[in-house]
């Protein structure tokens with residue numbers, strides 16, 4: 001169990017931690033000289049195990065001692081993020097002071113629900129004064145999450161009352177089972193140093209998951225710094241350990257990095273969680289005692305577990321119509337940050353004014369990867385409300401249900417801290433599609449709807465263009481689901497194909513009923529046309545030339561060729577120019593050869609050199625390749641080129 005102190009400067013936090021643990025947490029010369037805390041201090045007290053202790057109960061009690069000075073509220077915030085239990089210290093002589101209130105508000109905003117109150121320096125106050133401050137504190141706690149917390153009147157100097165508090169804390173820690181460990185590992189480095197013989201060490205509080213000796217993790221900074229590291233050794237609460245779980249204080253000995261490369265606030269995390277964001281959708285509560293309303297686009301300092309950033313707040317719900325977010329109220333907001341952060345849904349943040357003088361409010365991250373667009377749409381707001389549900393399975397189900405185009409698995413994993421396929425247990429019915437670009441999951445409904453959309457679009461297309469063979473894959477994707485990655489859309493088509501619900505003729509996808517049977521007479525004419533296309537190789541005759549050569553009307557040639565294309569025997573490259581299937585296969589092979597060059601690019605000029613003819617024709621063919629999803633265009637004008645993207649239109653049925 002990790003206990004964090006809180007309270008006004010000089011109220012006796014550091015002295016109390018020393019009285020409870022025997023450890024002096026001040027270490028900076030300046031702290032000793034001035035008698036104040038500047039940096040976070042850490043102390044550990046061993047717990048004696050007793051029969052009847054909770055399974056996995058902690059073996060030691062950890063303390064984070066925070067500074068009380070108003071200037072160091074950001075440091076207090078970093079220390080308090082990740083604690084299990086608050087120890088709010090109020091001196092009996094002074095009573096409640098500004099940082100008593102501010103620290104209490106921060107604990108409340110960070111969602112810390114358990115704590116005790118130490119009424120310190122009782123040796124300096126009369127019993128009447130002690131009773132008076134006790135009453136003051138009780139009413140102060142009443143509207144917060146810490147309402148009803150026990151109060152211990154004590155003196156860390158005389159020792160009176162300290163044993164009672166210690167006994168209370170030890171009993172609590174021994175009865176407590178570990179927090180859920182089922183998440184990816186996250187820890188913020190709050191100190192880093194090099195130790196002779198051991199190398200690089202970082203220390204921090206485990207925010208989620210478990211770290212084991214031997215783990216391969218990422219030391220990462222949201223600005224893009226990434227280093228693969230290995231855990232060589234661990235100390236948890238200052239003792240050698242094999243693993244450390246949520247809420248524990250860890251010193252992690254890392255190999256693969258020099259300590260000079262590490263900065264305070266860097267994350268040690270599961271590699272799947274290193275996904276930075278500059279926008280956070282939040283439920284934000286403004287403290288009742290905040291000195292002002294928050295209008296649209298208000299500028300604030302946003303504190304998160306690893307530090308702070310400047311942020312602008314876009315109010316999302318109807319708070320805006322009410323003239324802004326009033327003290328004591330809450331709203332859905334999108335925080336737009338001036339620098340990237342790593343965040344997961346459920347992370348607590350605190351906002352202070354832009355100058356960092358006043359704590360204004362705070363809340364929980366609902367979606368760490370929101371889009372800037374459509375952020376106020378009713379459907380989006382409904383999803384954010386659904387994300388406020390405590391139960392992870394219903395939260396995720398709501399996210400999935402809202403995603404008509406499915407969800408990017410990497411983003412989902414990072415947003416909800418579900419690496420190593422943990423999402424599967426929460427969304428057992430989700431439909432997963434894996435592609436080279438990563439995975440995507442769909443709700444059963446969205447997957448079925450996508451299939452229905454494909455069928456409906458093909459039906460409409462066949463009605464409108466009866467003698468067109470069907471729709472090429474890329475065009476079909478744009479008609480059905482423009483947002484969907486091509487490989488995912490292809491997976492959907494292939495499933496429909498396997499089920500016999502659609503069919504494919506060459507590069508055209510069509511309904512199975514949309515086929516073209518040729519009469520014997522037409523077959524004969526078609527074969528004659530095909531023979532000429534084949535003979536034309538890379539420069540086949542146009543419809544007009546074929547019509548003249550075969551003494552057929554242009555309309556008839558066009559119709560015959562389209563039907564042949566529908567059967568996959570030829571390809572329509574431009575309106576009146578068709579290529580024989582074998583020629584297309586040859587041209588695909590040439591493109592693949594060119595793409596094997598150093599930069600993977602197929603330049604129009606090089607392609608023209610291979611197939612002969614003019615540049616225009618080469619471009620028409622490359623554009624045809626783009627259309628059927630075989631290549632993708634990169635660059636313009638003189639730098640125009642194409643790169644391979646997908647399957648060749650004529651490779652499988654040749």
Ligand SMILES: Nc1nc2c(ncn2[C@@H]2O[C@H](COP(=O)(O)OP(=O)(O)OP(=O)(O)O)[C@@H](O)[C@H]2O)c(=O)[nH]1
Nearest residue numbers: 009010011012013014015036037068121155156157
């Ligand atoms: N008489 C008396 N003095 C105390 C008691 N607790 C702390 N002090 C004194 O109060 C002063 C401030 O104590 P600290 O423990 O440094 O206070 P703090 O809350 O940690 O201060 P910051 O961390 O700087 O906010 C020191 O001179 C302590 O000796 C107590 O119970 N009785």
